[in-house]
Structure formats: structure tokens, C-alpha cells
Amino acid sequence: AWTVLAAMPLLIPSYVGGFALVAMMGPRGMFQDLLAPFGVERLPSIYGFPGALWALTLFTYPYLYLSVRTGLLNLDPALEEAARSLGHSPWRTFLRVTLPNLRPSITAGALLVALYTLSDFGAVSLLRFNSFTRAIYVQYLSSFDRSLASILSLVLVFMTVLLLFAERRSRGRTRYYRSSAGVFRRQRTVMLGKWRWPALIFCGLVVSAALLVPTGVIVFWLVRGLLAGESLAPVWQAALNSIQAASLAAGSAVVLALPVAYFSVRYPSRLSSLVSQSVYVGYGLPGIVIALSLVFFGANFATFLYQTLAMLIFAYVVRFLPQAMGSIQSSLVQINPRLEEAGRSLGLNRRAVLWRIVVPLLRPGMLAGAALVFLTTIKELPATLLLGPTGFTTLATQIWSATD
Template identity: 55%
Template structure:
């Protein structure tokens, strides 16, 4: 059956609002292109083909490759242990292995530096015994931190595919004389390939867009280079070109991802008559599995939280100012609240138009609103700095500009949350109201809005929590003297005041856990 829809033309105010939102979402990217184009083709080519750019490209791609490979190596056996074996305390491990998602990379990077960096815990111990140590930075650090924080992006899809896999195929292979290892290699693993690929792509995207961890660990990737370029030189075209190359990379990954998703049905088995696979008895290996998972969770979650807590305690013992400044917390809170309200309201016409009036225009608008997914925060920030400095003299260095950046970055999640809710509400309810004599405007207030209020609220909550954690845009666009939790944490770590960073770090982990909770609930709603 055809999807029910509203066949009449959408009201003009709705279209106008959605178009404005879509144009806003497209503004940073478009402006960046304009800036790069101003420099002229040959100049752009010269910048792109510079050895420095190529080296950055190599660095970034190698890091993305390394992180996604290691994340896969961790995630696939973990998923297998969780689904197919008699692992002890399974419910605990199921949750604990996903918890790294709640550690912002800023906190992960901080914890690593505060433990192993110059002036960190290890450095202090070693120097007590007179051993010279300059701290662990660079590629190894970035690789380790990003792997530990992002492997759940592979674990989640692989785990759910394993759960939905029909064991009959594997049993058939076994009855044909394959060994268990052979079955895993030749039957199970190929079935998991789409899930692994889509998870690994997400990890690569995460790595490409990450600014906080690579910067704190001083690894020369695109995001850090853009920031350094922006701070140090007046050649802004170079930063713009770097930004565009980065966007090209993320867009490429998203393109591959959406093609993979198109084939998603292939890895699903039909319902009905499906049994659960018999659990593999781990025997004496079970304790080895428990130790391995324990180490993983300890490294990914225990260390960041533990290091932060240790520095907090140290700071308290030394009488340092470790409590979060109320003014800073209030700044974070208010600006995130503003972002939440603005983004949820802006997402509403886009989601409504896309869900209820499908047409070429509404599809274009919806896609435009998703541009933020492909734009790393640093790129949006950079473009808006350029834009503000030239075009919007009044807006430059104002909260409004910061809120606008949040809007562009977080619009996709808000549209997603509201769309999920809209998909649950039958458009026929709105049709019924129309045929009972209600005008479109009254239908919106009396029927649509009450129905999607939960979606709008959860969109706002998600944006609020994500904005609290945002670093690069906040760093570049905050008015002078306006500090938030993330920028003060960033500042403290940059100056090696690790104790001062501990409280904001722990606070951010807490906020992040809340947002994960909301996200998972939304996922549940969509099913």
C-alpha cells in the first residue's frame, strides 16, 4: 500500500519557514565554497596540492583507517562473546561495553594527557625518581583514545545483526562438516560484513570530525591543522580550503554509508520460525573473556573517570580552585538551552514538510537540513567566523552567531527525533480533523503539535545535551570573555592545570550519559 500522505499543497508559511531553515543549514558550507572560490582556481589547486596538505590528508586518513580497524578488532569478538557464549554477568557487560559512548572525546583526550602527558600522573611519578619523560603524545595517543571511545559504534550494529542471524544457516554449514572456526570465518563473518562496514564508517567519520582529542594529543590531523591555521596566520583561504577538503572526505564517507544502508535488508532474516543459537560453552576460557572485557571497560571508561576523579582529589588536597565556576556553568546551561529551543523550533517545519507533504522540494529541504552531519564543528565555526567578520559585522562575536552554529550542527538530530515521532502519528488523524471542519492552522495546534510534543521535547533535550559538550564552534565563536564548561576545560588542559579541568570533565560525562539515554529511547520509539 502507498504510504498515507496529505495530497494537498502545503501551506505557504510552512514552506517559507522550512526554506529559511534549509538555507541557514546550507549557509556555512556555501560561504566556505565562496571564500575558496574567491581565491581562484589555480590558488586553490596550489593549496590543495601543497605537500603540507597532502601530509595532513595522509595523517588523517591513516588515523581513520587505524582507528576503524582497531575498533572492529575489539568490537567483533566482544559482540560474539555477548551474544553467542555463556559469558558470566552478561547483562552487566552488555551495558558496560557501550558506556564509552558517553565519554566526550574532550574528556578522553584530557584524561590521557592528565595521565601520560607532560605534567601528568605518570610524568610526576617518574620525575620523582629522576627519570626523564616528556609525555606520550601524537599518533599513538590519538589512535588509542579514539579507538577506546568509538569502538561501540561497531559493536552495536554487529551485536544486533548477530542477534537477528538465523542459526539454521550456521548449523547447516556445521552439518556439512565445517569446523566451528570455519563456520565463523565462512558463514557468520560474511553475514556480519554490512554491519561491520557501516560501524567502521561511523568510526571513521567520528575520527575525521574529532577536534578535541587530536588537538589535546597534538596529532596533526585536518581539524587541528585548521584550528592552528586559523589562529596563526592571516591566510584564511588556506583554512577554508582545508575545511573543504575535510568536508569532501566526510561527504564521501556518508555517501558510502547511505549506499550500504540501502542494502541493509540483505543481512536481515525473515521473522517466524527463528530460534536462538545455542550458546557456546566457554569453559575455562570464560575467565579469560571476563578479564579481557574488564580491561577494555577499565581502559575506556574507568581510566577517564578515574583520572578525572584522581585530579579532583589532588586539587582538593592542594587547596586549588577545583569547583566549577557557577558563572561558567550558567553560561553553558543558558546557551545550550537557547540552542535547544532554536533548533527544535527550526526542525519542526522541516520535519513536518518532509513527513506530510513529500515532494521534490521537501526532499531537497530535508537533505539540506542534514548538511550538519557532514560538517565537522571546526568547519562550521571557521566558516561563520569568516562570514561574521565580513558580512555580519553586527553579529560577529555575539551569542547569536554561536547559536546559529549550534543550529547548523545539531539540526539533523532534531529533525531526526521529530521525524521519528511524526512517523508514529498517522497523517489520517490530521485528515480526519480537516474533514471535520478544522483549518490547517487549527489542525496544527489542536492535532499535530499535541501528537509530536514528545518528539519536540526529546529533540530539544538532545540538542541541549550535545551543545553542552560542543567544543570547536564554542571555542571559535564565543564572544570574548564568554566561557563555557568545554572551553574552560580546554583552556585548563592547554595550560596543564589538570586539577581545574577535573570537575568540568566529570560533569560532561554525566551530561553525556543523559543524552545517550534519550537517544536509545528514541531508537526504541522508532521500532
């Protein structure tokens, strides 16, 4: 249960988390109303760096948590047992053996958190912290000359590439696998003893702060708005638009990812590796940078596509295509190529083999990739704000307009 609960904050968009934080701790927020009878007129400001740090920490820690959890599950327990047999205490074993072997997992999780933080737009904007993404958006809206926004975008791209390069260099040449054959064994459950309740309280506080409290705040303000006579009519149209755009993006991503994944898995070469890696470039770029580049392209070279649903879907696909391709590749490597050879030996051509053998076996991976793209697209804010057609509101933009 803790595994699921600790990962669920990933489902909450950062701008929703930022809104919940402002509604709870900001001026005229819940805490302010609760403390008013005691003479507290104003709480310390939640805006700026403290609020942005609070929000992004709460809603990005699952990236690090899931990565480290995977590393712990794959860690050979014989390493810790060998250290204990040599007289090391549990803490010394953790510091000298366990922690160094978790370095790749910690680095990978930290990279995801750093990339998300660099590309985040909603939380930092709601909490009025002048990050690169907020500065780019403000310059885009307030200036007739968009060159400064372009320069800021290039700086942000450079920082992203530099971060990826640093992560690659940090791996080094250290080996983290066994040098001899061994038998896989499950990790032994460690009894916490007197530390059981402190650990339980800590986990409960983290899950409450990142999941239960934001959800409770949103439900509170929803009920309060409904009792005050607020209408949900605009929400239904925004929900339909979100479902439409996300469905088109998910379907397009799966269709485009299938041939690329098949080419990279079944025909490994430098060319297929280059094509596969180029797909992931879009995922490493912040959404606002992709959106801004498409705005410039559409306004200057493709006016017939500017502010159309087609360009918005294209931006979604560029941004989230790797999610679909990763799921399809993972499923494809588990399909025995001999099944395709058997189909060819029975007289089927390549297209028939693909549609009658490969695609049915890939259906779970395709559905998983489509679902991942669908959920991520619904949460996407900066690309929708900059590229959405006039009057086309989604749940993300509706939330943004209500909190801006």
C-alpha cells in the same frame, strides 16, 4: 549491564579523554609519580600519533559496537543453523555466514568512527597530533591571511564527501534480507564454556580503559586540586553559560526540525526528500569547518552578528539539527495519519490538528531530540572557541583553557 557500560564512553568528550590520558601517562602524570621511587624518570612520550590513536579508539569504539550489536540482534538465526546443519564448524559459520551479513552494520559503524575522527579537534590538539582540524585552528590563530585555513577546510570537506561516497558505493547491490516470508525468532544464547572468563576479562579491560580509568583520573585530579585550594567558582559560571547555550540550541533545533520532518514524512516527494537530506549535510561537516565559514561570513557580511550568542546558537543548530529531526521523524512515522484525518473531519484546521493532535503525540520524540542536541552541544568545542562571544566561557572552553 555490559551493554550500558560498553556504550557509556560516548558520554565522555574526546578532549576530556585526551586530558585524562595526558594526566595519567604524560610527564608529571600519575604513572610517572607512581614509578618515580623505582628510578623511572620519564615514560615514553604519549604525544603524537600513538596518543591520538589510543584516545580516539577508546572513545569512538561504541559507535561500531552499537551498530554491530544491532546487526547481530536483527540477524536471522536460521542462517547460522542452516550452515551448521551442512557440516560447518562454529568458526567457519561465523566467517562464511555471520560476518558477511554484518557487513552493512560494520560499514555504518566504521563510517561514524571515521567521520568523528576526521572532525575531532580536542583530543588531537591536546595530544599534539597534526590533523587537519588542528592545522586549521593553528592557521586561523597564527596567520593574518586566513586563506590557508580556508584551503585546509575545503580539503577536509572533500575528504568527508569522499568518505561518504565510498561508504555508499561499498553497499553495492547485495541483499541482506530474506527472499521468503519467515517467522521472527530471538537469537539463541551461546554458552561460552571455558571461554567465559577470557571474554569477561576482555570486556572488563575495555570498559575499564574507556570508562573507569578516565573517570578515576579526573576525580583524582579534582580532589587534588580542591585540597590544594583551587576554587570552583569559575566552573559555575561556565556551567550556567553551557546550560543557556545548549537549551537555546535544543529548543531552536526542535522548532526548526518539526516542520521539515512533518513535510518529509507526510508529503513524500523529490522536493521533500531533497530538503530532508540537505539538513544532514551540516552533520557530515566537521564543526571547525562550519565555525570557520561563519567567522568569515560574520566578519565580512554580518558584523552585527559576529561573536554574538545568536551566531553561536546558529552554528549549533546547523551542526546538530539532524539529531532532533531524526528523533521527530522516527516518532512521526509511527503516528497513524487517520488521527489527523479524524481531527479534520471534526472541523479542526491544519494548524489546530498540528498543535492539538500531532504535537502531543510527538512529545516523546521531541524531548528525545532536544535532549540529544542539548548533550551534544555541551560537548562541542571548536565552534564555541571560534564563535563564542568575548568573555563567554562554557564547560568545554573552560576545560580547554585549563589544559591548553
